[in-house]
Amino acid sequence: MAKRRKRKSTKNPVLPVLLLILGILIISGLLGLENATTDMPKATNIISKIFTSDTASKDKVSTNVNKDKEDKNTSDNSTNGIEDEEKKQVITPLTTSLKLHFIDVGQADSILLEQNGEFMLIDGGNKDDSSIVVEYLKNSGVKELKYVIATHIHEDHIGGLPTVLKSFPVKNFYIGKRTATTSIYKNLVSTAKNLKLTFTEPKVGEKFNLGGAEITIVSPNSSGYEDLNNDSIVVRVVYGNNSFLLTGDAEDESEAEMLKSGQTIKADLLKIGHHGSPSSTTAAFLKAVNPKYAVISVGKDNSYKHPAKATMNRLKAASIPVYRTDESGTIVATSDGNNITFDKGLGSYNGR
Ligand SMILES: [Zn+2]
Incomplete structure (x- = not known):
């Protein structure tokens, strides 16, 4: 690669300048990436928070489902259609007397x-x-x-x-x-x-x-x-x-x-x-x-x-x-x- 660059540079004197600019761009890009990397934990946190809150909300729903199973509370605590479906299957009717x-x-x-x-x-x-x-x-x-x-x-x-x-x-x-x-x-x-x-x-x-x-x-x-x-x-x-x-x-x-x-x-x-x-x-x-x-x-x-x-x-x-x-x-x-x-x-x- 170095040889090719060297050969190319001899053919075209503008090329080293372009390479220099390119180099500067790459370095600043890397710096940008580094910043992005330092931000990564934050992003991970956000993702993990999403999962955590999702799990928590599911737990909450599942607790409510169990409660519903017991007292036939018909209040709607579900967050989406799938959970609605699951809830309906679980709560009605009280299966045993x-x-x-x-x-x-x-x-x-x-x-x-x-x-x-x-x-x-x-x-x-x-x-x-x-x-x-x-x-x-x-x-x-x-x-x-x-x-x-x-x-x-x-x-x-x-x-x-x-x-x-x-x-x-x-x-x-x-x-x-x-x-x-x-x-x-x-x-x-x-x-x-x-x-x-x-x-x-x-x-x-x-x-x-x-x-x-x-x-x-x-x-x-x-x-x-x-x-x-x-x-x-x-x-x-x-x-x-x-x-x-x-x-x-x-x-x-x-x-x-x-x-x-x-x-x-x-x-x-x-x-x-x-x-x-x-x-x-x-x-x-x-x-x-x-x-x-x-x-x-x-x-x-x-x-x-x-x-x-x-x-x-x-x-x-x-x-x-x-x-x-x-x-x-x-x-x-x-x-x-x-x-x-x-x-x-x-x-x-x-x-x-
Ligand atoms: Zn008695």
């Missing part, structure tokens, strides 16, 4: 909740109901209980639980701190300890999920109640646009505390407290919960004279349809996230 089985255990409580293959049992009836509850759970496809809640330590709520704990693996076991010297209570504690179950104390405001359903503990708001029924762990379950308040045997004192706490207690379905006792389901509480449906777990001809006339009259006055295990046996309520349906007919407002 939430089922609440109010198992007929006579004058006692046992409620099985089922959502998307996950199960929760609230109470296990009396000791004599053990096999009824275990069989019912087996027939319902229970292989594992994600949650077991012992609302309070009366026999008609915990009596059947030891057999349940021995029959299914239990992931989370909720029980209040109150203890007792009864054989029923001791049996529950020793069984749970032998199975190395962790005892989880309920904390008001604590939330957990059963499939796509969100469960919040709303009571007990206090402790040391004179009446053990007020120890009852009360949970509010939300599934899509439907909500459920399951009150154990909570009495007026606990109901007043729930009202005072300012928590959301409104629910489409209210499991009537304490088997329809007159000391539960106060007018103020009923008004605040404002249920579309009520379910009473109560035994036929029980010695406590539940459900009480006073309670049934309050439900009748508020025109709340009632479903009762003493009249219909086990009741299954099914929610698709918008509507609740029942497998049994309406109960009467007859009280005792």
Whole structure:
């Protein structure tokens, strides 16, 4: 090359000048490139920011999609047609239902909740109901209980639980701190300890999920109640646009505390407290919960004279349809996230 240049330069004296100008241009060009190179990180930053914000926005959309899947929120957070398409496929409809089985255990409580293959049992009836509850759970496809809640330590709520704990693996076991010297209570504690179950104390405001359903503990708001029924762990379950308040045997004192706490207690379905006792389901509480449906777990001809006339009259006055295990046996309520349906007919407002 050098030789050729040299030869060319001898032929044309203007050429070195042109080469010089060219050289200057190249050098300034290189300087320009160098500047461009120093700018490169900035450009890379911008590109990476674009990708980051793109990823973030996708994450945001995907979070919203998941949220939508749970609560059927139809607000549009997508940024393009493809994501719109993906979102539509994911959110409609809620593919599985939430089922609440109010198992007929006579004058006692046992409620099985089922959502998307996950199960929760609230109470296990009396000791004599053990096999009824275990069989019912087996027939319902229970292989594992994600949650077991012992609302309070009366026999008609915990009596059947030891057999349940021995029959299914239990992931989370909720029980209040109150203890007792009864054989029923001791049996529950020793069984749970032998199975190395962790005892989880309920904390008001604590939330957990059963499939796509969100469960919040709303009571007990206090402790040391004179009446053990007020120890009852009360949970509010939300599934899509439907909500459920399951009150154990909570009495007026606990109901007043729930009202005072300012928590959301409104629910489409209210499991009537304490088997329809007159000391539960106060007018103020009923008004605040404002249920579309009520379910009473109560035994036929029980010695406590539940459900009480006073309670049934309050439900009748508020025109709340009632479903009762003493009249219909086990009741299954099914929610698709918008509507609740029942497998049994309406109960009467007859009280005792
Ligand atoms: Zn009870």
